[in-house]
Amino acid sequence: MFGRRVTLFKIFGFEIRLDASWIIIAILVTWSLAVAVFPNTYPGLSRSAYWWMGIAGALGFFGSIVVHELCHSLVANHYKLPMKGITLFIFGGVAEMGGEPQNPKVEFLMAIAGPVASIVLGLLFHAMRALGASWSPEVAGVLGYLGWINLVLAAFNLIPAFPLDGGRVLRAALWHFKGDLLQATSTASRMGSGFGILLMAFGVYRLLFGDPITAIWYFMIGMFLRGASQMSYEQVLLRNELTGEPVRRFMRPHPVTVSPEMPVRQLVDEYLYRYDYKVYPVVTAADELVGCVAAEDVRKLPKDEWDRHRVGELAKPCSATNTVSPDTDAMQALSKLQQAGGGSLLVTERNHLLAVVSPRDVINFLAAKLRMEGRSMPLPQARG
Ligand SMILES: [Zn+2]
Numbered sequence: 001m002f003g004r005r006v007t008l009f010k011i012f013g014f015e016i017r018l019d020a021s022w023i024i025i026a027i028l029v030t031w032s033l034a035v036a037v038f039p040n041t042y043p044g045l046s047r048s049a050y051w052w053m054g055i056a057g058a059l060g061f062f063g064s065i066v067v068h069e070l071c072h073s074l075v076a077n078h079y080k081l082p083m084k085g086i087t088l089f090i091f092g093g094v095a096e097m098g099g100e101p102q103n104p105k106v107e108f109l110m111a112i113a114g115p116v117a118s119i120v121l122g123l124l125f126h127a128m129r130a131l132g133a134s135w136s137p138e139v140a141g142v143l144g145y146l147g148w149i150n151l152v153l154a155a156f157n158l159i160p161a162f163p164l165d166g167g168r169v170l171r172a173a174l175w176h177f178k179g180d181l182l183q184a185t186s187t188a189s190r191m192g193s194g195f196g197i198l199l200m201a202f203g204v205y206r207l208l209f210g211d212p213i214t215a216i217w218y219f220m221i222g223m224f225l226r227g228a229s230q231m232s233y234e235q236v237l238l239r240n241e242l243t244g245e246p247v248r249r250f251m252r253p254h255p256v257t258v259s260p261e262m263p264v265r266q267l268v269d270e271y272l273y274r275y276d277y278k279v280y281p282v283v284t285a286a287d288e289l290v291g292c293v294a295a296e297d298v299r300k301l302p303k304d305e306w307d308r309h310r311v312g313e314l315a316k317p318c319s320a321t322n323t324v325s326p327d328t329d330a331m332q333a334l335s336k337l338q339q340a341g342g343g344s345l346l347v348t349e350r351n352h353l354l355a356v357v358s359p360r361d362v363i364n365f366l367a368a369k370l371r372m373e374g375r376s377m378p379l380p381q382a383r384g
């Protein structure tokens with residue numbers, strides 16, 4: 001459900017994207033406003049009036065979230081923190097950062113900017129409603145709703161559950177007073193995870209009382225928060241442990257290679273069935289790396305042509321996307337591995353193949369490093 005994104009528009013250079021899940025929430029918000037909230041608080045209006053109010057309320061809600069996230073982004077931009085954009089998803093928005101803030105002060109200012117914007121917006125909508133004494137009930141209703149929802153948004157985001165804004169404020173405070181970003185993230189994300197479990201438990205409680213719709217919402221938000229808090233901690237941990245560690249320290253030397261003269265049938269019989277790798281480096285007798293042959297390209301070749309072709313004909317030149325130098329930073333190698341979508345990277349030096357590195361090698365290195373420091377992996381089940 002998460003992950004499908006549509007770019008809506010650009011503002012101040014930030015891309016505003018819409019997660020597919022937001023379409024569901026937009027419909028739900030409009031619907032619940034039009035059939036329940038507005039008819040209950042402003043009885044006696046026509047059905048179409050309630051629907052127009054519902055649509056206006058949902059659009060205002062959507063715009064309020066954009067303003068909230070934009071304020072996070074503007075502060076981040078001010079401190080030269082790279083922003084990837086803003087994605088609106090199931091319970092609000094996420095300003096996507098390309099890195100961690102440099103210090104606790106920046107983290108604090110960035111985190112607090114969103115809730116402050118929501119509080120200001122909330123008060124503005126309430127003031128507009130109070131000042132316009134001659135508003136029709138339709139307009140007053142929508143303004144009242146927007147005033148209320150912005151304050152709810154601020155309150156929810158201020159809960160000290162990382163990665164919610166309040167959790168970031170908590171992390172900034174711990175980071176400031178204890179001086180350890182990793183430790184601060186660990187504590188803040190444990191709070192986030194705990195709050196997620198609490199929401200899920202409340203969902204189960206509502207289910208027992210025959211309220212499945214509320215139960216599903218609480219359960220989903222709780223599950224999302226729990227996952228997000230663990231993932232954020234993992235990212236900080238990865239960056240903390242892998243930055244500055246060259247690939248040389250954990251690369252696997254003596255990789256399996258094939259010669260360009262080898263018939264394709266031999267490649268299949270002696271290599272593909274035995275190793276099941278995605279890519280095989282092609283190395284000449286003079287120990288020169290000439291390219292890579294992908295198992296997928298071999299599969300595309302009809303069986304009866306296996307004897308007539310040689311590996312060298314199927315090989316593709318190695319590119320910057322699948323090679324690294326032994327001095328490449330482990331964190332950089334990991335993001336390259338993620339972009340490559342699995343498989344391995346070739347570690348090369350002046351056209352010679354030194355070793356290969358797979359995601360598993362990075363993870364094993366990380367696990368070994370953490371063990372040496374007397375710590376454990378945060379999410380063993382996600383590692384396969
Ligand atoms: Zn926020």
